[in-house]
Amino acid sequence: MLFDIDDSFSVIISFIFGFLYVPLLLKIASALGLYSIVKECETQVFTLFGKVIGTLTEPGLRFPLAYFGFKALLVPFFGKRYHVSTSLRQHYLRDQMVNSEEGTPMGVGIWYEMRVSDPIAYLFRNANPDASLQANVASSTISTLSNLEMDKMLEDRHQLSRRVRATVSPLSEQWGYQLGSVYIRKVAFTDRQMVNNITDKVVKRLVQVTSAMKQDGDNRVGLIKSEIAFKVSQQMAEAAATRPEIVGMALNMIAKQDPEILDTVMNVMETEQLIHSGAKVEVLPVNSEILVQLG
Secondary structure: OHHHHHHHHHHHHHHHHHHHHHHHHHHHHHHOOOOEEEOOOEEEEEEEOOEEEEEEOOOEEEOHHHHHOOHHHHHHHHEEEEEEEOOOEEEEEEEEEEEOOOOOEEEEEEEEEEEEOOHHHHHHOOOOHHHHHHHHHHHHHHHHHOOOOHHHHHHOHHHHHHHHHHHHHHHHHHOOEEEEEEEEEEEEEOOHHHHHHHHHHHHHHHHHHHHHHHHHHHHHHHHHHHHHHHHHHHHHHHHHHHHHHHHHHHHHHHHHHOHHHHHHHHHHHHHHHHHHHOOOOOOOOOOOHHHHHHO
16 A cells, blocks of 8 residues: 555656656757747847858758758857747838928838848848838839829839839848839828818819710700601601602592593682682582672
8 A cells, every 4th residue: 555655646646746856957958059940930049259151941840950960069158159040020101201293292111021032141141121121112103203203103003013023132142032013002292281182173174074064965965865756757758758649649540440430629729729718718509690690
């Protein structure tokens, strides 16, 4: 029974010592450079006596001794290990002041993305590469967009963005950066009075365009109506012109078949004409020559 208690106590003591000292031993081993854990999108740069002896770029558990030999054991005492992030980063620079060709002050916002492609150049060729890159992008944007026509500045932002990238890329590569997309996202007027003037001009122009569109529509409607009226009148005239021909043909057919019917029809037509004319008609009996003479 005592033996079982002693064994249990030994197991507990071993677990406590393992729980406390194993992480401590691993920390000491990492500090002495026996192993290193490289994260995703990270590069570790090792220097000894102020000189770079190598880099670790592959993520995972790495042993510097296998890459740099016994020099790796001297790095914790006479060198330094740098952790450089190689992930994609994005920045947005607001309100970069430029002047158009017309002298109009404008604020430009430019967005760009970059990543570290050369960790050694990033660490040792520039004391503050991030600030230097921002200043380079800002200055290139101002030099590219200044003294341009306002219309081109507002409409050709894709082409101007490519020009800014082409200007910044060579210098950024010297500092260890790889410049990605560069895009001019915003071009705004900084003078409030000018904004109000432009707004008034746009409103007046819209009113003018709307009136012109309405007038053009009215003109088109009038033209369509006149064309329709012309076609209708033409068709009516053609119909009126064909009526006598049709009536004449019918009368000729009647005359061939029965002349008496033709005489009757002619009398009826003559009577209708007299009635529609509104003329005064006097009706006299047969053999009324004396009354005619007296009349």
